[in-house]
Amino acid sequence: MLPPMALLDSYDPGRTFCEVFTNGEVRPHYEQLVARLNSLSLADIDERARLTESTFRNLGITFAVYGGDEGTERTWPIDLVPRIIPAAEWATVEAGLVQRTRALNMFLDDLYDGEGAAIRDGIVPEWLVKSSDGYRRAAHGLSVNGGARVVVAGIDIVRDDLGVYRVLEDNLRVPSGISYVVENRAAMRRAFPLLFGQYSIRPVDDYGSMLLEALEFQAPVGVDDPTVVLLSPGPFNSAYFEHAFLARRMGVELVEGRDLVVRDHVVYMRTTGGLRQVHVIYRRIDDDYLDPVVFERSSVLGVPGLIAAMRAGNVAVANAVGNGVADDKAVYPYVPDLIRYYSGADPIVPNATTYTLWDDEQRAHVLDRLDELVVKPVAEAGGYGIVIGRSASDEELDRARRDIAANPRGYIAQEVIELSTHPTLARDRLAPRHIDLRPFIVTGETTRVVAGGLTRVALREGSLIVNSSQGGGSKDTWVLDYEGAA
Amino acid sequence: MLSRHAESLFWAGRYVERASYITRMLDVASTRQLERSSRSSSDVWRDLLRVLYLDEAFAEANGTDLSSETVSRFLVFDRDNPSSVAASVREARANVMNVRDVVPIELLEAVNRLHSGSTDRSLAQLVQRSPHEIYETVSGLCRTVTGAIDEAMTRDDGYRFLMVGRLLERAEMTCRMIDINRSVSGGDASAWMSVLRSVSGLHAFTRAHGALAPANEVVRFMLHEPSFPFGVLHCLSRVSSLLSEVDGAASWESPRAAGRLAAELQYAEIPSVDDPSLERLLERLEANIRKTSENLHNDLYQFGGAPLMYSFETV
Numbered sequence: 114m115l116p117p118m119a120l121l122d123s124y125d126p127g128r129t130f131c132e133v134f135t136n137g138e139v140r141p142h143y144e145q146l147v148a149r150l151n152s153l154s155l156a157d158i159d160e161r162a163r164l165t166e167s168t169f170r171n172l173g174i175t176f177a178v179y180g181g182d183e184g185t186e187r188t189w190p191i192d193l194v195p196r197i198i199p200a201a202e203w204a205t206v207e208a209g210l211v212q213r214t215r216a217l218n219m220f221l222d223d224l225y226d227g228e229g230a231a232i233r234d235g236i237v238p239e240w241l242v243k244s245s246d247g248y249r250r251a252a253h254g255l256s257v258n259g260g261a262r263v264v265v266a267g268i269d270i271v272r273d274d275l276g277v278y279r280v281l282e283d284n285l286r287v288p289s290g291i292s293y294v295v296e297n298r299a300a301m302r303r304a305f306p307l308l309f310g311q312y313s314i315r316p317v318d319d320y321g322s323m324l325l326e327a328l329e330f331q332a333p334v335g336v337d338d339p340t341v342v343l344l345s346p347g348p349f350n351s352a353y354f355e356h357a358f359l360a361r362r363m364g365v366e367l368v369e370g371r372d373l374v375v376r377d378h379v380v381y382m383r384t385t386g387g388l389r390q391v392h393v394i395y396r397r398i399d400d401d402y403l404d405p406v407v408f409e410r411s412s413v414l415g416v417p418g419l420i421a422a423m424r425a426g427n428v429a430v431a432n433a434v435g436n437g438v439a440d441d442k443a444v445y446p447y448v449p450d451l452i453r454y455y456s457g458a459d460p461i462v463p464n465a466t467t468y469t470l471w472d473d474e475q476r477a478h479v480l481d482r483l484d485e486l487v488v489k490p491v492a493e494a495g496g497y498g499i500v501i502g503r504s505a506s507d508e509e510l511d512r513a514r515r516d517i518a519a520n521p522r523g524y525i526a527q528e529v530i531e532l533s534t535h536p537t538l539a540r541d542r543l544a545p546r547h548i549d550l551r552p553f554i555v556t557g558e559t560t561r562v563v564a565g566g567l568t569r570v571a572l573r574e575g576s577l578i579v580n581s582s583q584g585g586g587s588k589d590t591w592v593l594d595y596e597g598a599a
Numbered sequence: 600m601l602s603r604h605a606e607s608l609f610w611a612g613r614y615v616e617r618a619s620y621i622t623r624m625l626d627v628a629s630t631r632q633l634e635r636s637s638r639s640s641s642d643v644w645r646d647l648l649r650v651l652y653l654d655e656a657f658a659e660a661n662g663t664d665l666s667s668e669t670v671s672r673f674l675v676f677d678r679d680n681p682s683s684v685a686a687s688v689r690e691a692r693a694n695v696m697n698v699r700d701v702v703p704i705e706l707l708e709a710v711n712r713l714h715s716g717s718t719d720r721s722l723a724q725l726v727q728r729s730p731h732e733i734y735e736t737v738s739g740l741c742r743t744v745t746g747a748i749d750e751a752m753t754r755d756d757g758y759r760f761l762m763v764g765r766l767l768e769r770a771e772m773t774c775r776m777i778d779i780n781r782s783v784s785g786g787d788a789s790a791w792m793s794v795l796r797s798v799s800g801l802h803a804f805t806r807a808h809g810a811l812a813p814a815n816e817v818v819r820f821m822l823h824e825p826s827f828p829f830g831v832l833h834c835l836s837r838v839s840s841l842l843s844e845v846d847g848a849a850s851w852e853s854p855r856a857a858g859r860l861a862a863e864l865q866y867a868e869i870p871s872v873d874d875p876s877l878e879r880l881l882e883r884l885e886a887n888i889r890k891t892s893e894n895l896h897n898d899l900y901q902f903g904g905a906p907l908m909y910s911f912e913t914v
Contacts, residue, residue: 171711172704173696348696360700367700372601383602385756385899386847 119151120158121536126545130276130533132196142199142593145311150194150536150543158538161304162193168303174296177351178582189354190586191297192537193304196548196568197312197591206270206278206552207562209462214266214554216452217285217439222260225252225435236454237447244522245444246492247286247437249400251407255423255434258331259558262433264395265291265324266554267566270462272533279465279530281549283440283448284494286432287397290567291320291553292355295362297567297589313594315564320553321362324395327557328363331429332392339392341365342382344373346398346414351582356397370398375418378425393429394419400434442491442525443469466528470521479526480514486526488513496580501529532577535588537570547571549579550590565590600701600846602899605760607697609895611710612764614691618684618717619741620772624650625674626734627797629667631790638783638790641665647674650772650779656680671730676722684737688717691744703751706744713740759841763895766841770834771888773798777821778881786872791817798829815871822869831884835861838891850901853894860887 126134133143150158166188169175174189198206223230224242232239242248267288269281295318302309325341332339345356347369360367372382373391381388396403402412404419422428438444446467449460468475468486479486483502490498500513517524534545552566568588569579579585624647632643644665648654653674660679661669676685692714699707717737725733745765752758776794784790791814795801800821807824808816824830839861842854864884870877 170715171708173699173707173711348693353696354699357700366601366604368601369603372603383900384847385600385602385605385845 120153120155120543121147121151124536124543124545126534128274129531129545129547130272130274131545132272132533132535132548142197146195146197146308149305149308149311155542158193162538165191165193165300165304168300169296172296173354174293175354176581177349177353189293189296190572190581191293191300192546192570192572192586192588193301194536194538194543195301195308195589195591196535196550197593198565199593200595203564203592206462209278209280209460210268210552210554210562211560212452212456212458212461213268213280213283213448214263214556214560216455217266217283217448218260218263218556218560219455220451221262221285221433221436221439222257224438225262225433226254226256226260231451231454234454236450237444241443241447241522242438245438245441247400247435247439247441249408249435249437251420252433252435255420257433258429259556261327261331261431261556263436263439263554264327264331264431264433264556266556267291267551268554269549269551271465271530271549273465274531276533278462280448280462281465281530282442282445284551285436285440286399287352288551288553289352289355289397290551291563292358293587294553294563294565294567294590295320295358297587301589312591315592315594317563317565320555320563321359321364323555323561323563324359325363325365327555328393328395328431330557331431333426333429336392340390341393341395342368342373342391344368344370344394344396344398344416346370346402350397352397359395365395370402370412370414370416373416373419375416375422378418378422378427380416380419380422380428391428393431395431400437403430403434442489443522446525465530468526470517470524470526476517476521480517483510483513483526485529487529488517488524488526490524492523496578496583499578501577503529529577532571532579535568535570537572537586537588539574544574546574547577547579548588564592600756604698604701605756605899606896607694608702608757608760609764611691611694611698612761612766613768614687614694615710615713615741615744616765616768617682617772618687618691618713619738620768621651621674621682621684621687622730622734622737622741623799624776624797625671625730627793629671629730630796631793632667634789640667642783644670646779646783650775651682652775653680653682667730668726671726671733672723675726675733676719684733685717685719685722688714688737698757701757703747703753705747705751709740709744709747713737713744716740756845759845763838763841766834766838767888767892769829770831770838771885773821773829773831773834774881774885774888777818778878778885781818781872781877781881786814788814795821800827800829803827815869818872818877819869822864832861832864835864835888842895848898851894851898853891853898856887856891856894860884860891 133140139147170188175186176189178185178187220231231237232242263285265288267284267290270278271281272278298317328341329339342365343356343360345367357367368382374381380391382391398414401409402414404415405412406417407420423430446469449464452460468479470476470479486502488500500509532547532549535548536543537546548568548570550566550568553563555561568590570586570588571577571579572584572586628643628647632640645654648657657673661673673680674683676683692710695702695710725736748761780790780794792801795804795817804820822831825833827833835857839854839858842848842857848854
């Protein structure tokens with residue numbers, strides 16, 4: 114009698130770059146994983162997935178989806194087939210992320226607290242910077258220790274059809290996802306403890322101390338033992354689980370705007386023992402809601418007088434105000450030049466091929482090939498508003514054409530990147546699904562990268578949209594200490 | 600600790616206690632209306648609704664249809680009843696989630712289990728079976744929550760606020776139960792035995808006073824017995840001592856208010872069941888328990904004023 118077919122025996126990776134197989138062979142760093150999966154049945158994996166889901170539910174590892182009534186809280190979706198990155202490959206990505214984050218920090222500090230050299234030297238046009246939704250005049254003159262305006266960055270990268278890593282977008286304001294990186298790892302340990310004996314995986318769960326160290330570096334001059342807090346919009350926010358997670362891991366208070374009060378340019382929190390001074394605020398709310406005196410007046414999430422307290426040097430806020438100008442998708446095409454300008458070296462991880470639409474020549478080219486390209490609104494996040502030419506209807510393309518004509522500053526166009534695929538648990542088999550990666554880069558005195566990051570996976574067949582708000586899942590991401598099979 | 604955290608823990612404690620208390624009372628009432636007694640089945644249900652101050656809300660939603668099913672449904676998960684078991688569990692969880700960064704994982708997990716075991720659908724299934732199964736399920740889940748509190752929580756201010764919430768809720772409920780039973784059953788011993796059963800006190804009471812003890816003895820036991828966990832004196836003394844241990848509470852009003860209330864009760868002569876002054880004593884107790892809760896809120900926010908409260912709509 115024939116033995117039953119192993120899970121990955123008949124796996125067809127399709128035509129795009131596959132993380133696991135190449136020309137029918139298993140890549141060396143995936144050998145043990147594939148062997149382990151082939152020793153299991155689909156039912157075995159399903160059973161583990163069920164247990165993982167119920168653990169996540171009981172631990173409240175969830176995210177909120179806006180716009181519904183009840184059931185708007187969803188359990189965090191994890192796919193139990195991990196993504197593996199060998200050491201040398203990661204070293205290159207890591208160097209590229211550090212290089213890029215440094216340049217972005219230098220650009221922001223130059224813009225808000227320096228002489229505006231990049232604009233002066235024509236690296237990026239002034240009108241573009243000042244017309245950005247993320248640009249904040251109020252940030253001028255607000256100094257940041259060590260120029261670390263982006264304390265936490267989330268830089269989304271993908272692999273194209275040749276397996277080349279490329280940056281797809283920068284998130285420099287309040288990037289989220291790191292808590293799921295840590296929880297995914299814990300879940301994998303519960304689900305597949307034996308695999309951890311076969312691989313030597315770089316840890317991710319020291320993130321709390323990494324972040325706290327970087328935040329304490331932001332403390333006002335002369336404060337030796339700063340009080341750090343995490344400012345959250347509250348339990349209704351989609352990332353509230355993460356806010357609580359980080360507060361726990363760092364051992365700091367999770368505050369809401371209403372817990373803070375400013376008196377004589379000093380920020381305090383209301384505790385049962387009285388008012389207590391706060392020195393560093395890791396804020397997880399947008400610039401607009403930070404201080405109703407300066408920004409959105411009707412906001413009840415923020416703290417009136419906060420910006421003035423910052424200007425007085427009594428409190429530091431991370432990430433800094435006004436970072437959105439550097440992750441504006443319209444500024445993104447200039448980032449490679451900014452890297453060259455500030456570091457004198459070529460970008461280690463390239464951008465995706467991008468066209469700017471206020472340039473007449475490029476716009477004409479784009480409008481010609483609209484059905485082959487991707488159009489993205491510059492100010493949207495979470496995968497909203499993206500038009501993928503080849504799968505868009507004629508109406509959608511017409512609308513995109515009109516939108517671009519009306520507001521060329523508001524969009525960019527990119528060549529389609531056929532994201533790499535990875536075997537992922539589908540209903541009745543392991544099937545290829547597109548993935549991306551959001552690594553997290555923390556800057557204090559130095560810039561450090563969490564090993565790996567959040568791998569997001571588009572659970573629908575063929576879909577390129579990986580955002581969890583739109584039905585995406587996630588994978589644990591293993592960065593190995595060594596090359597391939599040990 | 601943050602004042603807001605203190606308040607959330609207080610309410611988490613109150614709501615867990617309320618959920619478990621309601622299911623317990625429902626169970627006892629349903630047993631009682633099955634037994635032959637001087638009170639009809641619908642009287643028993645009406646008494647229960649009055650203890651919970653829900654008689655009017657029930658009448659509005661269900662008219663005069665007082666049956667095991669209508670009352671259970673209303674008390675357990677009816678959306679018209681903001682104090683249902685399901686609503687209390689939702690509130691308890693929301694409050695724990697508000698402080699999820701300061702409570703132990705074990706507590707978080709227990710509360711989430713309580714919450715996922717108390718969905719409208721699973722409660723509706725239980726209601727169709729029997730009030731006893733509701734009690735078994737929900738009360739059991741509540742006990743895993745209180746077990747997690749007992750086992751995993753550091754005895755810090757957070758623990759104290761959580762316990763104060765539980766104990767004040769208990770003290771208030773026990774007072775109401777005595778009050779309603781006094782007015783409807785007078786000296787009927789079997790009715791008082793049911794009341795004791797609904798606060799896990801029947802066995803303790805009979806061991807101490809014998810099965811033949813009169814109603815007056817039960818009332819004294821429930822108000823005065825310092826070792827009885829649901830006893831009003833027990834709850835109030837603990838509230839007072841817990842609050843006085845809170846960091847910075849030297850200037851607070853609430854520990855003093857609770858202490859005064861406990862002392863007053865301790866030295867009060869407990870009137871007999873048919874004496875109208877018992878009603879006045881109970882009313883005063885209830886009012887002062889509620890006042891203590893208000894004192895605590897004011898104490899928490901004496902620095903920098905009470906914060907802006909907002910709902911999701913305004914965000």
